[in-house]
Amino acid sequence: MKLEVGLGLWGMQAFILHPRHHVKLYQEMIEEARWMEELGFDVLWLTEHHVWFDGYVPQLLTAAGALAAATSRLRIGTSCLLLPMHHPLRIAEGAAMADIVSGGRLELGVAVGYRDMEFDTFGIARSQRAARMEEMLDILHLAWTEDAFSYEGRFFQLKGIRVLPKPIQRPIPIWMGGWAPSVVARAGRRRLHLMGARPDDWPIYEEAARQAGHDPTGIKMTLGGDVWVDDDEEEAKAFLKAIAHYLYYDQLGGWGFFTDPATGRPISFDQPETLQVIATAMNALAIAGRPETVTEALWERLARCPKGVVPHLFLRIRFDTAPRKKMHRCMELLTKRVIPELRRRWEKRG
């Protein structure tokens, strides 16, 4: 099986570092999707947030509709749709529509979300996110596989529901975003693909799958990370270092993405030292340089793919601060000088 490559993350953010008009950002998204298709990439991954000042794309399925019309082969993914913040029927119906208008090209990545303000906007308690996720995954499955279904849950009571039209893909592939052991186990119980989990987490998945009576062979797992390829090694490193600091210190700090294990509270700008330590560690994981450097670093990650798992090379290369020509060059170098070598090595490994 050919090594699949997806690029991310399209969040349509008007970064403080480079604020833009959103119409322009969406126009560029369409153009970039067409570049990806021409260059032979497999999946474009969108990402969701709400009520954040940079205009992060809030409704991924609508954006997916636009991408579907702009392309004919490229698969369109969500990384991730924050499922517990939505209504399960709206997502079941909307994902089916996105799958239909794309001719069966939707990849649905879901995650629980974490920003209290986003949950509060929709009147949902963040503390219920895991339980809601479980019910919503049940409902998505029923909605796409059963002609009519009923559901009696803690959050959702549905009676005699027919979700129509059905998606083209039976089923739409679902990816579980996150790396907490409970999340990986949830994915294992339901035989979902893994987005963001580490190879070391695989035994948790295997065990959960085994207990649920599934064979986990053939499950996909994202491997990769923040990547920037340039003809100039140092320029590439400097560029990615700056953007990664913004993403991991400023943005994730502003969101309270990381949790303080001592207090259970989000780590934000009131703990600058802790935040700095985390940002530096995250930054160290970014891969930048000439094609040869990037190939070696990515191979190291790919080589750790657990046996029986299908790797999905997930490269986060889309940053709004990047000059467009540089971004196109990065994609071109990936497709010409990085991915062929990785595919060759992967096939050789068998």
Next chain:
Amino acid sequence: MKFGLGPYWLDDDDPYQRFREMAQQAWLAQECAFDSIWTGEAHFTGHCPHPFVPAAALAVKVDSLRMGVLCQLGLVHPAYVAEDAVTLDNISNGRTILAVAPPWRPEETSGYGLSSQDDASRFAEAVQVLKLSWAPQPFSFTGRHYCIPAHLKANVAALGQELVSLTPKPAQPSIPLWAAALPHTLPVAIQQRLPLVGLPWQEMEELAHLFNEYRAGAGSLPADHIWALARVTWVAKSSQEAKEAVESSLPLLARAWAKMLGPHAVSEAQLMGAAIFGDVDDCIGQIRRYQQVLGINYLICFMALPGIPHSHALRAIELWGKAVISEFRMAAFPRQIRERFLADVYGWGRELAPQLQEV
């Protein structure tokens, strides 16, 4: 007079193919002087349950038409609808129009786990939330059904934040918001000055009553205030040909809409009575009558008639654009000019069909 095409409620019978046909019809409508293309929303029946997805797809296929979405308010939290609409508006470079209605059937509301007794009050609150969400300034909203922010104790990090700003903002100053002309939407429409849209199955008398009530309640309105009407429309070279086409399709349409619309559904005969069809002159005459009685200045033409081949729909759309729309663009011109220019509408024009394959 402006013209829209739709609303398209895609059906369950090969929806991918229906969408491709819709995209071709949208492209042709853009080539033929229409102003907008519309998608509609209906649940649990095989019709389009999420109208923003196909609307966003069409926004990429056609770059000039406005993207109309006839959507339901009250099934889900209105912030989702506000976000879907701004996403579409930025994708389409500010071409979105949103027409809103409460759910068509009680089964849609109960399917979403809600009581249809509150449809009207949820609709009223949702309209307010949409407007607040699209306005430039942060907001809060406290209603019976929706509170934004909700100030839930569990959301610790959000406590103390009194206002929110849904982002991004529309590409337009605000998204035009219209309301389906129904008795229970009227108070909100009047209060918020939302233009009314008459629905394809409503009879002229019913609409005249609602439009007049609106006029009386809203008081003085600007000359460019929209008065919209959706109608089943069909034009052919002869009245007979058009009549045969509509007669062959209406039993199918009446059946499909009965399933989709529940209490709003009407008989085949009523649909026939409300439809605008015939040769060019017939259609022009019937539209004029709606202009006189209702004062409409925007007609949304439903030409996706079930049972009629896509190729026939393309011909009807093209003829509608060339002959009917052109006539209304010349509305104030002297008769001899109109007659000279419209004398040979059936024979004029380039062949558009070959280009459709690329849509």
